[in-house]
Amino acid sequence: MPQKVVCRECGFVLYEDLDLKAPDEIMQQYDGKCPSCGKKLTFTPENIEVKPAE
Numbered sequence: 001m002p003q004k005v006v007c008r009e010c011g012f013v014l015y016e017d018l019d020l021k022a023p024d025e026i027m028q029q030y031d032g033k034c035p036s037c038g039k040k041l042t043f044t045p046e047n048i049e050v051k052p053a054e
């Protein structure tokens with residue numbers, strides 16, 4: 001199932017692919033913060049949203 005990870009603050013799509021990827025790996029790619037709104041990315045349910053891509 002495709003994976004989609006978006007910033008809860010601004011809706012920026014941090015990751016979208018067919019392969020599942022570890023959240024902390026995605027976080028590393030962005031230096032731990034959202035490139036769009038600058039919010040610190042902590043991969044807790046309050047800060048990001050992981051859902052099946054459409």
Ligand SMILES: [Zn+2]
Nearest residue numbers: 007010034037
């Ligand atoms: Zn953001």
